[in-house]
Structure formats: structure tokens, C-alpha cells
Amino acid sequence: MTRNRFLLGMALALLVFQILFSVYYSTQIIDANLRYSTLQKKYNDLNVDNQQLEVQYTQKFSVSGQTAF
Amino acid sequence: MDKQRSKFLLIVIYLCFLAVLTRLFYWQVIKGSQLHEQAIAQIYKLEKILPRQGQVLSSDGYPLSLDYSYYRLALYKPNFQTDLDTILQEITNIKPEFATQNAKLLEKFREPNQKWLEFLGEFTTSEKNQLATISGTNFQARQKRYYPEDTLAIDLILGLERFYKRQLSGQVGFKRNVIDATGSQLLTKKNWQKSEIDGQDVPTSLHRQVQYLVENTLKQGLVTYQADSASAIILEPKSGQILAMASVEASPSAFSKVKNITHLFEPGSIFKPLVMTAALDSGAINSNWICTRCNQARVIGEDSINNWDKQFHPDSSLKDVITNSDNIGMSYIISHLGLDKFLDYYQKLKLNQKTGVELPGESVSPLKTYWSEIDLATASFGQGIALNQLQMLQAFNSIANDGLLVNAHLNTSHQSQSSRVFSEKSTNTIKEILAYAVDHSPVAKLKSKDMDSVCAKSGTAQVAVAGKYGDNTIGSYIGFYPCINPKYTMIVTISNAQTSQWGSSTAAPIWFELASHLNRLL
Numbered sequence: 001m002t003r004n005r006f007l008l009g010m011a012l013a014l015l016v017f018q019i020l021f022s023v024y025y026s027t028q029i030i031d032a033n034l035r036y037s038t039l040q041k042k043y044n045d046l047n048v049d050n051q052q053l054e055v056q057y058t059q060k061f062s063v064s065g066q067t068a069f
Numbered sequence: 070m071d072k073q074r075s076k077f078l079l080i081v082i083y084l085c086f087l088a089v090l091t092r093l094f095y096w097q098v099i100k101g102s103q104l105h106e107q108a109i110a111q112i113y114k115l116e117k118i119l120p121r122q123g124q125v126l127s128s129d130g131y132p133l134s135l136d137y138s139y140y141r142l143a144l145y146k147p148n149f150q151t152d153l154d155t156i157l158q159e160i161t162n163i164k165p166e167f168a169t170q171n172a173k174l175l176e177k178f179r180e181p182n183q184k185w186l187e188f189l190g191e192f193t194t195s196e197k198n199q200l201a202t203i204s205g206t207n208f209q210a211r212q213k214r215y216y217p218e219d220t221l222a223i224d225l226i227l228g229l230e231r232f233y234k235r236q237l238s239g240q241v242g243f244k245r246n247v248i249d250a251t252g253s254q255l256l257t258k259k260n261w262q263k264s265e266i267d268g269q270d271v272p273t274s275l276h277r278q279v280q281y282l283v284e285n286t287l288k289q290g291l292v293t294y295q296a297d298s299a300s301a302i303i304l305e306p307k308s309g310q311i312l313a314m315a316s317v318e319a320s321p322s323a324f325s326k327v328k329n330i331t332h333l334f335e336p337g338s339i340f341k342p343l344v345m346t347a348a349l350d351s352g353a354i355n356s357n358w359i360c361t362r363c364n365q366a367r368v369i370g371e372d373s374i375n376n377w378d379k380q381f382h383p384d385s386s387l388k389d390v391i392t393n394s395d396n397i398g399m400s401y402i403i404s405h406l407g408l409d410k411f412l413d414y415y416q417k418l419k420l421n422q423k424t425g426v427e428l429p430g431e432s433v434s435p436l437k438t439y440w441s442e443i444d445l446a447t448a449s450f451g452q453g454i455a456l457n458q459l460q461m462l463q464a465f466n467s468i469a470n471d472g473l474l475v476n477a478h479l480n481t482s483h484q485s486q487s488s489r490v491f492s493e494k495s496t497n498t499i500k501e502i503l504a505y506a507v508d509h510s511p512v513a514k515l516k517s518k519d520m521d522s523v524c525a526k527s528g529t530a531q532v533a534v535a536g537k538y539g540d541n542t543i544g545s546y547i548g549f550y551p552c553i554n555p556k557y558t559m560i561v562t563i564s565n566a567q568t569s570q571w572g573s574s575t576a577a578p579i580w581f582e583l584a585s586h587l588n589r590l591l
Contacts, residue, residue, distance in 0.1 A: 033256050040254075045194045048138040048210060052193060055137050058217035063277045 113259075114252070118242035119212065123268030125229050125237075128276045128312070128481070133226050137215035139191035140208040146184045148205040153179070156203055163196050222280045224327050225314060228428040229271060229479065239268035273479045274310030278590050279303060283313040283583060287561075290579040291317055295567035300329050301583070302462050302477075304558045306549060308485050309466065309475035311426070312557065312591070314459075330424070330431040333455040334562065337530030337572070338377075338394045339547045340451030342499055343464055344403055345387060347414035350472075350495040353405040360385040360398040367397050369443045374400050377529070387498075391526065392506040396450045403449035408440050411448065417474070417490045418464040420456055424477050432457055451528060458560055462547065466558040468503075469524070469549035472496045500524050500552045507548075512573055515581035520588070524552040525580065527573040532565075541565045544572030546580040556591045559583065 096104065124132040142160070149156065157175070160167050168175065171188045178186045187209070192200070197208045214230075216223060230237060242265030246254045254260075287299040300316040316328035348354045364383035367374040374396055376382075382393050390398035403411060415421060421436045434455035437444065447453045456464075459477055467474040472491035503524035507513060516523060525548020532541040545562040549555035561576040561583070569575055 029256065033253070036256055037253055044210065045198070048140070049194050051136060051138045054132070054135060055215055055217070058132055058135065058215075061131065062217050062219075063281045064218045064221045 112247055113245050114248045114254070115243065115245050118244060118262075118265040120239035120241060120265035121267040122214070122239065123233075123237040123270045125226050125233075126270055126272045128274050130272075131217075131277060133218060133222065133273075133275070133277075134214055134216050134230060136212055138210055138212050139193070140197040141187060141211050142190065142192060142200070143185065143187040143207045143209065144178065145205050145207060146178075150204040156205065159203060160200060163199055164190060164192065166190070218277065221277070221284065222275060222313075222315070224316070225275065225428070225479070228327050228430070229273065231429050232427045233271050233480075237268045237271060240266040242266070272481045274305065274308075274312060274481050275314075275479065276312040276590070279587065280313040280315065282586050282590070284315045284317065286579055286583050286586075287315055287317045290561075290563060290575070290582075291319055294563060294569070294575045296563045296575065297565040298328065299561070299563045299579070300458055301559065301561045301579070302329055302458055303583075303587070304462055304466055304477055306466055306469040306555045306558050307475070309463070309477045309487075310481060310485075311459075311477055311479050326430065327428055329458040330426060330428055331457070333432050333434050333457055334543050334545075335454065335530040335533065336451035336456055336461050337528035337543070337545065338396075338450055339461065339465070339526050339528035339545050339560075339572075340454070341391060341394065341399050341449070341528075342468060342503060342526050343414075343418065344399060344406070344411070344449050345391065345502070346468060346491050346495050346499045347411065348402045348406045349387075349498055350491045351406060351410050351414075353407070353410065354387075354402060356387060356498050358387055358402075360390060360395070360401055362401060363390075363395060363398050365397075367400050367446070369400075369446055372443045374446055388502050388505045388509075391502050392509050394450075394527070399449035400446040403445055408445050411445065412436070412440075414490065417488070418467065419474065419476075420454075420460055420464055424457075424459050424463050426459060426477055427479050427483075431459075433460070451530060458562060462558060462560045465547050465560070466549070467491060468496050468499055469555045469558045503548070504552050510573070512546075512577045512581070515578055517581070517585045520584065521551040522553075523550050523584070524548050524555075525550075525577075527571070527577050529570060529572045542570040544570065544575045546572050546576035548580065550584055550587075557587060559587075 122136050125134045127133050144153075144156070146153075157168060167188070167190055170190055174186060174188055177183055192208065200206050201208060216226060242263050244260070244262040246260045247257045249255055283301050283303065287301055290296070291299050296319065298316065298318040302314045303312040304310065305312055314327065314329050316326075318328075349356065360382075361384065363385045364381050366381075376396050377394060380393075381397070382389055382395055385393065385395055385398050389395065390402070415436065421433070423431045423433050437453075444453055463474070463477040466477070467490045470487075471493045472489055472495070473487045474490045475485050475487045478485070503526060504522040507516070507523045507525055512525075512527065525546060528545045528547070530543050530545070531538040532543060533539075534541070541564070543562055543564050544566060545560065547558075547560040549558040559580060561580045563572070563575045563579065566575040
């Protein structure tokens with residue numbers, strides 16, 4: 001009888017552990033995904049900004065005096 | 070009755086079961102593979118990763134061509150939470166020209182069946198971020214090539230981009246990602262990526278200030294001398310690096326062409342110094358040679374060789390032959406040299422082959438197989454042979470470079486290749502002759518006061534059309550400055566000038582005008 005209770009307890013504990021484990025790590029994965037896509041967007045934006053700054057720089061030091069395009 | 074009912078019900082259930090089974094067979098077996106592919110396509114997203122294209126750099130490391138990214142706006146009606154006019158107002162607040170720029174597209178977008186449309190206009194990152202909060206807006210990154218110096222050396226840059234297409238383009242990368250229902254990327258082991266390889270830059274020897282000066286001076290020359298076209302190239306003598314190369318036309322064609330290498334011309338009298346140096350170098354004549362038969366026209370068979378001004382210069386020395394641009398004297402010099410040696414020097418000067426400059430479309434004329442006596446005689450003053458401008462300058466530069474021929478090139482990462490054509494002694498002699506000729510000819514007055522000795526020669530060649538010489542001429546001026554340790558070698562040609570046909574009156578003033586500014590820039 002005690003053995004059965006012990007086994008039942010273990011099974012329930014494992015079930016709870018599994019649920020908590022999956023909730024915790026799925027939250028972590030979703031967070032990481034969100035962070036990743038935000039950073040990727042930021043990276044793309046910075047890339048575009050960098051190219052636009054490069055263009056402004058070249059306009060500033062252009063010999064032919066081109067200021068707009 | 071009940072039994073019959075239950076039997077009927079059973080049959081209906083069986084039939085339903087069979088129908089479900091048939092449908093499942095259809096979806097899972099017959100359509101199975103197609104649906105599998107569709108499911109994969111929904112889960113995975115394949116994207117191209119565009120590499121950063123390389124830049125064409127000028128001699129000071131300034132990018133002459135580079136990539137430029139911007140955002141383009143698209144609107145999707147079903148996602149709108151407010152009406153179109155409110156959205157347009159918000160866009161116009163940030164980009165005032167948007168409505169006028171897209172008047173026609175907006176009219177089209179207002180039609181009921183038009184749900185999605187991409188609009189004109191370039192948005193910066195901050196503009197995009199401000200507008201991205203409005204429902205129904207969508208921004209796509211776009212890329213284009215930008216040329217900061219506008220039309221300056223544009224034909225050269227486009228030519229370099231075509232020549233180095235593979236090096237500049239790099240390699241496109243790919244990524245295959247697992248995506249969720251919203252299309253966002255998921256981080257899983259199933260994601261796969263082949264990284265892009267960025268393009269490499271092409272460093273060139275093009276000097277922006279010099280190029281700007283050359284283009285502007287040629288344009289002015291075109292107007293002053295009412296010519297059809299004008300071209301010029303400037304080389305750094307020791308390395309063979311091209312500092313500037315330009316060609317301007319009175320009526321420019323739509324096609325991008327570098328006329329300096331695509332068009333062939335008869336060099337005319339600017340070829341004389343090369344023939345004279347070859348004759349000196351081979352020992353066919355010495356520096357004390359005197360033309361004893363220059364007192365009359367030279368008759369070869371049915372043809373006679375005369376001077377440009379129909380004047381004769383008896384007992385001309387080498388200096389006199391070049392100063393007077395004496396065709397008769399040159400025809401005797403090449404006779405001393407002989408055909409075999411002339412052709413040997415012609416090949417050593419690489420006049421029968423492409424210069425190998427890093428631009429597409431270089432033209433070259435094959436060497437004649439049959440040479441008569443008159444052919445050889447006319448070749449001495451640059452007639453009957455066709456060269457491109459760069460070939461001529463590369464060969465002439467060997468005199469500036471103490472007899473060493475270096476290959477003309479634009480890419481500074483290329484090693485200069487050199488080969489000896491003339492001895493230093495013979496080039497020193499010809500330098501003295503050229504300097505004397507400049508100082509004792511009408512062009513001497515074009516020299517600015519602060520200039521030392523200039524080694525140069527003018528030329529005028531008639532343009533042959535359908536095998537006959539017509540009225541059109543090409544005037545040219547070629548030379549280097551200073552004569553000792555020159556800083557640059559330069560050629561200027563001007564085609565079909567209306568004010569004067571002579572190179573000394575059209576190309577030479579442009580040459581000296583450029584030279585007066587170059588001394589400050591180089």
C-alpha cells in the first residue's frame with residue numbers, strides 16, 4: 001500500500017515537473033525568438049542607416065558637387 | 070420493421086465510413102505528395118541573402134560607386150483600421166511629396182478591387198519606423214547602385230563594373246528557416262544557412278580632381294574649337310597607372326563607351342618620335358644624321374611624299390625633322406630602319422595587341438601582312454596604321470620612362486609589368502629633340518612661365534572613310550612633363566575641329582591648359 005502511494009506520488013511529481021519544465025523552457029524559447037527577430041530587424045535597420053550615412057559622406061566630399069540624387 | 074430500419078442505418082453508416090475512407094485515400098495517397106510539399110513550403114521559408122557589393126575606389130580611397138539601401142512603402146487595405154485619407158495624411162506629414170509623387174497610383178489604389186499596392190518614394194529607417202505602427206503599412210528594403218560623383222568618369226566606372234562583375238558582386242547566400250503561423254522565424258535546429266560572400270572593392274588609380282579637370286577642359290575645348298569630340302588620357306609614367314581618361318562628344322550617344330580604347334585612329338605625326346627612337350636605338354641612324362635629300366618631295370613609284378606645308382627643309386638634322394614635322398625626312402629615316410626592324414619595334418611597343426586595360430570593348434587593328442615601300446614610308450609619319458588612344462600613349466610613355474614599356478592599367482592592386490624597348494641613351498637623345506622642338510615651334514608660347522622643358526609632339530591625321538581620306542581630321546598632342554623624371558604622360562585628341570584642322574592649334578592648347586593645372590595637383 002505504501003509502495004503504491006509512493007509510486008503514485010512519484011508519477012504525479014514527474015507530471016508536475018514535466019509541465020513546469022515545458023512551461024519554463026517554452027517561455028525561454030519564445031523570449032529568445034522574439035529577441036532574435038527584434039535584433040535582426042535592428043541589424044537590418046542599422047545596415048540601411050550605415051549605407052545612407054555612407055552616401056551622405058560621399059556627397060559631402062564629392063568633387064563634382066553633387067548634393068542630391 | 071425495426072430490423073429493416075437498423076439494417077438500413079447500418080448500411081448508411083457503412084457507406085459513410087466508405088466515403089470517409091475514399092476521401093482519406095484521395096487526400097493521403099493520391100494528393101499526399103503534393104500536400105506534403107505545400108506543408109513544407111508553409112513551414113519553411115527560403116530567403117536570399119544579398120551580399121554587399123564591392124566599391125570602385127578612386128586613388129584617394131573615395132568610393133566612386135556603392136550600394137544604397139532604402140525602404141519602399143506598400144499598403145494593404147484589408148489590414149486598415151482607419152480610412153485611407155487618414156493614413157495618407159500621416160504619411161504626408163512625414164514625407165510631404167508622397168501624395169504628388171504617387172497621384173496616379175493612389176487613384177488606382179482607391180478602386181474597390183485594388184487591395185494591395187506598392188508606392189514610389191524612398192523612406193529612411195526613421196521614417197519607416199514612424200509609419201510602421203500604422204496598420205496596413207508594409208515596408209520592403211530595396212537596394213540600388215549609387216554613383217556619388219554623378220557623371221564624372223561614369224563610362225569608366227560602368228566599364229570597370231562590367232569588367233569586375235564577379236569580383237564586385239560577391240556570392241548570394243541562402244537561408245531556410247522554420248516559420249510560425251505569423252511568418253516569424255523560429256529558432257530550431259532545422260534552420261539552415263549558406264552565408265553570403267561580400268563583393269571585393271576595386272582600388273583604381275583614377276584621380277578625381279584630375280579627372281574632373283580633364284572632363285571640364287575637354288568640354289570647353291569642344292566648344293572653343295567647334296569639334297565633334299575630344300579625348301584625353303593621363304598616365305603616371307613609372308607605374309603606368311591611369312590617372313584620368315575621358316572622352317566627350319558634341320552629340321553624346323546613349324551607349325556608354327570609352328572612346329579612348331574603343332575607337333581606332335591614325336596617329337599621324339605623333340608617331341614620328343617612336344620611329345625616330347627606334348631608328349636611333351637600332352643604330353640605323355645616329356644623333357648626327359642629316360637629311361641630305363630633304364630638298365624635294367620623295368617619289369616612290371607613282372606616289373610622292375610631301376610635307377604638310379609643301380615646304381622643303383634641306384639638310385635637316387633630327388631636331389629639324391621633328392620641329393618641322395618633316396614627312397620626307399621621316400620617310401628616309403624609316404628606310405634606314407627597314408621593315409623587319411620597324412615591325413620588331415612595333416611589336417615590342419605592343420602596338421599590335423590590346424593594352425589589357427581593365428575595361429571591356431578595347432579595339433585593336435591587326436598588323437598588315439603585306440607592306441609595300443610606300444606603306445613603310447607613310448607609316449613613318451603615322452599614316453596607314455590604326456591605334457587606339459591608350460595604345461599610342463602606352464607606347465609613347467616608354468620614351469618618358471627611359472625606354473621601359475609599362476602596361477597601362479587602372480587597378481592599383483595589379484603589379485606593373487615592364488619590358489625594355491629602347492636604351493636609355495636613345496630615349497635621352499629623343500627627349501632632347503622633343504624639348505628642342507617644343508621650344509622652337511609656335512606651341513612654345515603656350516608654356517606657362519613656371520614650366521620646365523616639355524617633351525611633346527603634335528599631330529594631325531586625316532580620317533579615312535571607305536578607303537579614302539576625306540575632309541575630317543583628328544588633331545592630337547602627346548607628351549610628358551617634365552622631360553627628366555616626368556610626373557605625367559598625356560595625350561589629347563580632338564576630332565574634326567572647325568576652327569583649325571591642326572593638332573598644334575587645337576589639341577596642343579588643351580594639353581598645355583591641362584598641364585598648367587596638373588603641376589599643382591600632382
